[in-house]
Amino acid sequence: MSTEPIKSIKDLPLDENLFPGTPACAGCGGLLTLRHCLKMLGDKVVIVNAAGCFTLLSIYPFTPFKSSWLYTAMACAPAGAQGVRDALDILIEKGKLNPGDDLKVLVLTGDGAAYDMGLSSTSGAIYRNLDFYYICYDNEAYGNTGFQQSGATPFASRTKTTPIGKDFPKKDLFEIWNSHKPPYLATISPAYPVDLANKFKKAEQYKGPKLFISLTPCPPGWSTDPSHTFKLAKLAVDTGIWALKESVSGEVKHTFVPGKFKPVEEYLKEQGRFSHLFKPERKEETLGKIQEMVNEYWKQYGVLL
């Protein structure tokens, strides 16, 4: 892969390493993210999966991947990645594996495992400086069990276990990871594939943990139209709710700052999970609080909305 940054969507790789025909829901934002990520990672990959929606991508005897796959469990995909990476290194060291046939090790997980149950094994893997990629498709709830609250669920979002809306904000996984000072850490969006692709190109230069969190619309959970996924993913970035950023050895930099931020309401009003903020009557106070949280976030980086 050349080190020149990709400038336009026309320059993205044409290779597909994720094939259609999966049982993922129509309009799954996570699947769109994964498709872009695998274009960049190629096909010499072992995907180590934690329990989540994507566990159902490989169902015996079918697989939609060109690469290999290992399902571990909800709490320990990064530990599984440790075993695979170490074993590959041992085989190369002992001359049993041609270095040209080495595999990239990728952890694939939803927010349930990433933010909650798998946090301890993720922290362990980052701390041990494991050379691996990690992608979290964050649809902000436990999607595979029917949309219950997770550590990623944002303030005011309705889920099956927060029927009147969650009354505290989302866990800041980026900052939790960043405090470990991994060589490379980024947030990505399926609506910004050029930004996503360049982050993978950049990450490739680093040995150690390369971590990516993608905010991914979930039509059944968010109660949105499957055809609106791209638009919603884009609105999340354009309203400033989902900041596109990266961190190299702990130093944070935004890779995209909207010229003019759209009001968060434009993003919220499209989604059934926030519909209680608009009807039967507008919840001005809650809407104001969400906008204020976004303003506060950007203010700490000197950006005034």
Added chain:
Amino acid sequence: MKKEMLTGNTAAAWGVRLAEIDYIPAFPITPQTEIIETLSGWISEGAMDARFVTMDSEHSMVAAAGAASATGVRVFTATSSQGLMYGFEMLYTVAGWRVPLVMINVSRGLSSPITLGPDHNDILAARDSGFLQIHCENCQEVLDSVLMAYRLAEDERVLLPVFVNLDGFYLSFTREPVEIPDMDEVRRFLPSYKPEHAFFNANRPMAQGVAVLGGAYYSYFKYQMHLASQKALDVYKEICRDFEKEFGRKYDAIEEYRLEDAEYVLIMTNSFSTMGKAAVNRARDQGIKAGLLRLRLLRPFPEEDIRNAIREKKSVGVIDQNISVGKGGILYSEVAGCLYNEKQRPFLISFIGGLGGKDISPQEFEFIFGQLIKGAGAEKVESPHLLYTQEEWEEMQKLKEIAGKE
């Protein structure tokens, strides 16, 4: 071959060193710690060509061990008690991957109350996981069993992970003379690892541990594990014969001690069997036809061997160092289960002893033989008997007075 005074833990580490393993993901827990400390010491001084990684928990440790095994290297790890419980989810997962991981468990009672002394509720909780289980009586057997475990796990007819179990304190920290075989002898018995089954390879993508939708597929894979475990019994016996040829020490799925003409039999496992054998000798001195059957392989359960060994005995006492709360001794149920369809079968009495490392005294063994003699031919058994002496009872009353709580 050389002979050294080794603890059960260092004998275990020697077994691992001789097996030329590639990878050890580890997490310390008493009384297992000495095993991984010894191995990490050898690795750092260059005596072993393996990679050692301290993991963040036993759950992660078993996941890493299984995943490395699935990638095609020879892997070892060890745990104990609460650690085994913490990694429990992954035992089933790794067994389902059908990878030849060998893991040592140094038995210790389970919380609560928390204790360091051994019993077997930890390892017996794992009996349905798909791991095979070899249980050791002495330090030599620990070393030997590790070598045998790799042969068994890696046999393409088996491909299931294996536990080697030893008692905490009674064996983990007891020093005994142990023969350490030479490397070339071991290599003849256990060649270096060359998997024939699928492992991760850039030129041959593979999906491992995938979901199945539907009970019919799930049943198929689960039952294949059961069949492989049963097949492992024959394979294990082949391995025992090869082991005897190479090293001269004889093992089997069970051990029969003074059993041939015995009428009253103890069934035991692990290090307390040594006390049981001494009790058999004392009983024999008093003219009681006593014998002992030690279960060495608990999974697969060697039903036929057990049936043949005790079918014609007058009475049999199963001494369980575990308690299935609300049911009783686990091995008692298992032994009773395998005798059910026998027309001629011994009287079976359940004893629970040695919980949390509680000693089983000579007087308690006398009590057991008394019950076996009295019980033979009786119509009804009170079951199970908890082995507990008068002195222990009085001591406990004193502690309760101090604690001020009934």
